[in-house]
Amino acid sequence: MIETSRLNRGKQKKSKKKKRKVISLIFLLLLISAALYFYFQYKSALNVSMKATGVSQKQVEFNGVQTKGKMNVLxxxxxxxxxxxxxxxxxMIGQYDHDAKTAKLVSIMRDSYVDIPDHGKMKINSAYSIGGAELLRKTIKENFDVDVQYYALVDFNGFSQIIDTAFPEGLEVNVEKRMSKDIGMILEPGLQRLDGKQTLAYVRFRKDAQSDFGRIQRQQEILGKVTKELLTINGVVKAPQLLGTIQPFINTNIDSGEVLSLATSYLSNRDEGIKTLRIPIDGAYEPKRFQRAGAVLDLDLDENKAALQEFLGENQ
Incomplete structure (x- = not known):
């Protein structure tokens, strides 16, 4: 009896080992299959998007300064x-706080009238035209005393393709008014699904009474919708396609390890949402017109600087 019991226990142990081995093999096969799926989806999307004209992949000058505990991206x-x-x-300035696990997004209006280092007062978007991302970084530092560590240049053509990849049936948007001027199409008001080109037209429209103020509001709205979708299971499945789609249309100095770290941290606290701010803030600017610059937003620099620093936690 004792011998039989030992034999049975031995058989049970061997059976358990065999089961664990089979489960391990199945798990390994699943991992390999998933890796192959992601790779081929990525390569397929990359091959398609590479045929389009994307942003130059040439590394640009950018002497960003790291902010402790926070990741600031221009x-x-x-x-x-x-x-x-x-x-x-x-x-925009995107920020992720690794300690607090919070994501923030600041939109700086392009007509903001600021001091551009060694060039005098101009619209802030002139800094990029004159000296690229590095001069724009210096301009933000000089006027708002905010350090930006990374940059990401995103071509608008890539934005359209991202929408089509993430939302093959269209992105649901409530268009508040008829839009047509300078966007190459007509968008009628009402709740509807927009494809990539229509969504791009929606976020670029500014030929109404709201001008750039409405445009920035729509940009932040669409970015919120896209981010929410990407954090779903369906979004994760589409991740390789999206990466392959966007790669030719983005130039950045953020390495893949940093992106992975950020994504892992953010996904663990994704219910927090993205907080947004617009510069200039309400009541802290005055529309003016100057001979060289044209129509500008003359900022109350002290108020806007304080608001931006408080929002990004620069004084903490």
């Missing part, structure tokens, strides 16, 4: 059209 939406020198209509 996000620039550019319209390169294959040109060496391009313009930027969208200027």
């Amino acid at each position: 996000l620039l939406g550019i319209d390169s059209r294959g040109e060496e020198k391009s313009r930027t209509d969208t200027i």
Whole structure:
């Protein structure tokens, strides 16, 4: 009886080991399959998007300064059209606080009238036209005393393709008014699904009474919708396609390890959402017109600087 019991226990141990081995093999096969799926999805999307004209991948000068515990990124939406020198209509600072696990987004209006180092007072988007991302970084530091460590130049063509990849049936948007002037199409008011080109037109429209103020509001709205989708299971599945799609349309000095660290940290606290701010803030600017600069937003620099620093936690 004792011998039989030992034999049974021995058989049970061997059976458990065999099961664990089989489970391990299945898990390994699943990992390999997932890796192959992600790789081929990524390569397929990359091959398609590489056929389009993207942003130059040439490394640009950018002497960003690290902010302790925070990751500040200068996000620039550019319209390169294959040109060496391009313009930027969208200027944002994205921040992720690794300790607090909070994400923030600041939109700086392009007509903000500021001091550009060694060039005098101009619209802030002139800094990029004159001296690229580095001069714009210096301009932000000089006027608002905010350090930006990284940059990301994103071509508008890539934005359209990201929308089409993430939302194959269109992105649901409530268009508040009829939009047509200078966007190459007509968007009628009402709740509807927009494809990539229509969504790009929606976020670029500014030929109404709200001008750039409405445009920035729509940009932040769409970025919020896209971010929310990417943090779902469906969004994770589409991740390799999105990475392959955007790569030719983005130039950044953020390395892949930093991106992975940020994504892992943010996903663990994704219910927090993204907080937003617009510069200039309400009541801290005055519309003016100057001969050389045209129509500008003359900032109350002290108020806007204080608001930006408080929002980004620069004084903490």
